[in-house]
Amino acid sequence: MAHVLRAPLNGNALQQLHAGDEVLVQGTVYAARDAAHQKMIAALEAGQPLPFDIEGQIIYYVGPCPAPPGRIIGSAGPTTSSRMDVYTPALLQRGLKAMIGKGDRSQEVKEAMKKHGAVYLAAVGGAGVYLAHRITAVETIAYPELGPEALLKMEFQDFPCIVAIDMRGQSVYQASDE
Amino acid sequence: MRIVETELIKKAVKEAVKTANTRLPVDVLTSLEKARDNETVPHARQVLDILLQNAHQAQTENMPLCQDTGLVTVHVQLGQEVALTGGSLYEAINQGIGEGYTEGYFRASMVKDPFERVNTGDNTPAVVHLEMIAGDKVIITVFPKGAGSENMGRTIMLKPADGWEGARRFVVDTVRIANANPCPPIIVGVGVGGNLEKACLLAKKALLRPIDQPHPDRRIAAREAQLLQDINKLGIGPQGMGGDTTALAVTMEVYPTHIASLPVAVSLNCHSARRAVVTV
Ligand code: SF4
Numbered sequence: 516m517a518h519v520l521r522a523p524l525n526g527n528a529l530q531q532l533h534a535g536d537e538v539l540v541q542g543t544v545y546a547a548r549d550a551a552h553q554k555m556i557a558a559l560e561a562g563q564p565l566p567f568d569i570e571g572q573i574i575y576y577v578g579p580c581p582a583p584p585g586r587i588i589g590s591a592g593p594t595t596s597s598r599m600d601v602y603t604p605a606l607l608q609r610g611l612k613a614m615i616g617k618g619d620r621s622q623e624v625k626e627a628m629k630k631h632g633a634v635y636l637a638a639v640g641g642a643g644v645y646l647a648h649r650i651t652a653v654e655t656i657a658y659p660e661l662g663p664e665a666l667l668k669m670e671f672q673d674f675p676c677i678v679a680i681d682m683r684g685q686s687v688y689q690a691s692d693e
Numbered sequence: 694m695r696i697v698e699t700e701l702i703k704k705a706v707k708e709a710v711k712t713a714n715t716r717l718p719v720d721v722l723t724s725l726e727k728a729r730d731n732e733t734v735p736h737a738r739q740v741l742d743i744l745l746q747n748a749h750q751a752q753t754e755n756m757p758l759c760q761d762t763g764l765v766t767v768h769v770q771l772g773q774e775v776a777l778t779g780g781s782l783y784e785a786i787n788q789g790i791g792e793g794y795t796e797g798y799f800r801a802s803m804v805k806d807p808f809e810r811v812n813t814g815d816n817t818p819a820v821v822h823l824e825m826i827a828g829d830k831v832i833i834t835v836f837p838k839g840a841g842s843e844n845m846g847r848t849i850m851l852k853p854a855d856g857w858e859g860a861r862r863f864v865v866d867t868v869r870i871a872n873a874n875p876c877p878p879i880i881v882g883v884g885v886g887g888n889l890e891k892a893c894l895l896a897k898k899a900l901l902r903p904i905d906q907p908h909p910d911r912r913i914a915a916r917e918a919q920l921l922q923d924i925n926k927l928g929i930g931p932q933g934m935g936g937d938t939t940a941l942a943v944t945m946e947v948y949p950t951h952i953a954s955l956p957v958a959v960s961l962n963c964h965s966a967r968r969a970v971v972t973v
Binding site: 535550577578579580581582583589590591592594595597617618619637639640641642643644645647648661662663664675677679687688689 | 963
């Protein structure tokens with residue numbers, strides 16, 4: 516049976532999750548990739564607020580295709596999470612509770628996840644159409660000038676993920692020796 | 694001499710990028726189905742099943758297989774009896790890509806300057822490789838490739854003494870280091886010989902070969918088979934979560950090299966192995 520996750524998340528709900536578990540994400544998720552992360556970190560460093568209240572929230576690493584006529588979004592699968600590793604600990608410190616992406620995370624991110632009680636979920640990379648069907652609303656909330664890299668607010672319905680790294684630092688990935 | 698308007702090339706490129714981004718080549722689809730049927734790890738089977746469903750949805754809904762519609766490499770084989778008229782070949786190719794990506798609602802993923810990083814807006818320019826061939830045809834292969842797999846490619850200048858064993862270790866290590874990032878199951882393109890840039894180009898060319906076709910040279914085909922076995926023993930599996938299917942195929946191309954050199958390049962392609970060929 517898949518666990519159901521809905522933001523805002525708290526430590527108790529995440530405690531139940533173990534690496535390898537199936538999860539269905541419901542409700543609000545924020546979509547951001549490289550450029551939006553860079554801007555969010557720059558805002559924090561300048562002492563400015565983030566464009567959304569990050570406490571208990573979920574970030575999905577995605578840069579979707581434009582929506583064709585009659586649809587709300589184009590293909591929208593996960594991007595490689597490790598590119599966000601340098602930005603992630605600062606967001607975890609501010610209350611980010613879950614990330615959705617693909618591929619392994621750095622040791623620093625795993626440590627920060629343990630410290631702040633967060634999970635990392637993997638969605639199926641390359642299943643862009645399949646996953647777009649599970650997104651029911653999309654709204655640009657910041658950085659529209661970044662085009663496909665803008666910060667979006669999305670609504671998910673039964674968005675399938677696997678717990679890739681849990682709060683205890685357990686992982687589904689093998690060590691890659693690098 | 695055959696006169697070809699570059700407008701025709703533009704149209705061909707435009708249609709080719711639309712096809713490539715929405716329809717998985719039959720050889721890749723068949724290989725994914727086979728992998729799903731043979732996969733013994735239940736979770737891995739489930740991932741392969743989702744990928745097949747995704748390919749089906751992309752085709753029937755005319756949606757891009759993956760949101761990373763890639764940087765487009767265009768290989769042009771230009772017949773030497775063709776005279777191109779009506780404008781620049783490179784401009785025609787880029788116009789075809791720009792129009793195809795805009796009309797197809799594909800993501801624009803190119804930034805103009807690697808440091809300034811401002812999006813060009815229409816996924817241009819392409820990386821174009823031009824090759825002269827005999828005859829009066831123009832054969833165009835478009836190869837949109839996402840960064841998740843592209844970023845995991847590696848090249849090494851081995852010593853001749855390293856030999857096949859050295860090359861083999863390098864290829865398998867590249868896949869091990871790439872782990873889940875290039876969206877396994879992957880296709881592994883290997884280029885050996887020539888010099889630094891030739892090896893890279895060979896690795897890319899290897900990825901253009903349909904994966905149900907082993908190399909025509911039996912010795913090279915045997916090396917491909919051996920590498921595939923080594924790689925699948927890693928157990929990385931679909932999406933890097935364990936399984937029998939880490940790679941669908943290994944394709945290798947070789948070229949004569951210098952007495953002191955053994956260049957080896959590895960280019961990884963994801964399961965969303967998009968390509969389309971048109972002849973003008
Ligand atoms: S590696 Fe391939 S399948 Fe995975 S996200 Fe990138 S383009 Fe898509």
